[in-house]
Amino acid sequence: MKKLDELNYPKQYILLENNNTDIYKSPNEKNVVSIVDEYMFNIVSTVNEQIIEDEKFYLIQHDDKKVGWIKLKDSIQIFRFKPLSGKFIDENFEVNEINNKIGLNKDFRAHFSNKILKFKSEIEYKGKRLVGVFVKDKFFGFHPPESFDFLTRCNIDLTPEDIENKDLYKFSNLKKPIEEEIVIEKPKIVYFLKKSNSARLKVNSKDYYWIKLDYLKNKIENVESYSLINKAHDEKLIDDIFYSIEVERNKSKELVKSVLSAKKYIQSKKEREKEIKMSHLKSSFLNAKSKRDEYSEIIKEIKKENYQLIEQNKVLKSKVNENQILKMREDMKEISDELKLSKKRLEHQKDYNKRLEEQKARYKNRMNELESKMKKLIEKKVK
DSSP: OOOOGGOOOOEEEEOOOTTTEEEEOOOOOOOEEEGGGTTTTTEEEEEEEEETTEEEEEEEEEEEEEEEEESSSSSSEEEEEEEEEEEESSSSSOOHHHHTTTTTTOOOHHHHSSSOOEEEEEEEEEEEEEEEEEETTTTEEEEOOOGGEEEEEEEEOOGGGGGGOOBBSSTTTTSSSSOOOOOOOOOOEEEETTTEEEEEEETTTTTTEEEEEGGGHHHTTTSSSOOOOOOOOHHHHHHHHHHHHHHHHHHHHHHHHHHHHHHHHHHHHHHHHHHHHHHHHHHHHHHHHHHHHHHHHHHHHHHHHHHHHHHHHHHHHHHHHHHHHHHHHHHHHHHHHHHHHHHHHHHHHHHHHHHHHHHHHHHHHHHHOOOOOOOHHHHHHHO
């Protein structure tokens, strides 16, 4: 069976190696990519491990960026465990130098006071045990466990009379009691902080309040308060392995969620695009139908107007024909009358000409007779 130290799983270290230690691109080729000085006292994670010629090399990354392969000998392993909660106890608190070296220069007292803190890891530095402290999931360095009051979980049923006339608080600092009247049903202690003299109550199956633990000491006297014991190395490794598995599982869950979310987004995007296309098609269809209906109405109107025009033309045409016929008849009558008149005039003219010719003839005859008589008369005179 493999020793726990030999298991290849993602670990965390505070990088602390000899200044001349090299970081390689590959554990086999030994081509240097950087030196350890660049990452000294930074927290790094291992991605992979390989044993080359009885020496173990670790592929490390810093801030999610792969750095290279390195032999870890003096670096400080961070042992992670299932998160715990607790409060800061400001008694003989001293900031350990490791925090300055890893770049955390903060007023820890101000950040820790009157807050519920989380503890997720521990290290050993220069023979001292230190725990990793988090405020709202943000890392706030490594500090001695003696400076914290660790939360003890429990499930102790109470009666409303147990907390009757007792001050209840909304926040864990127990400074400002709630003034309005609270109806209490099914109260129970869900956890307490012994050094901080505070307990968390659950009432009415849904509401939570804080109360001073002094009021309920007789209720917890048989409950052993939690203390962060210093476990053996193998136990720390087991906790760290399980923590790493949980982290990877959560990453996988997040990855699956991201993939599903992306898939859902793509599907919803496609559906939205499909809906938009369908909406556009529907809109185009409705517009086309509307235009078709509009054009149909227009065509109907045009046809109606054309029909009316045709009928009007027919009427006009019939009227024109009638008028033309009447006009022609009138013209023919007029022509006929004129012809009659002309004929009459011609006959009169003929009659006049005839009479005139007859008159000329008579006149000529008279002249001839007169000339004859004149000749005879002249002849008589000459004789």
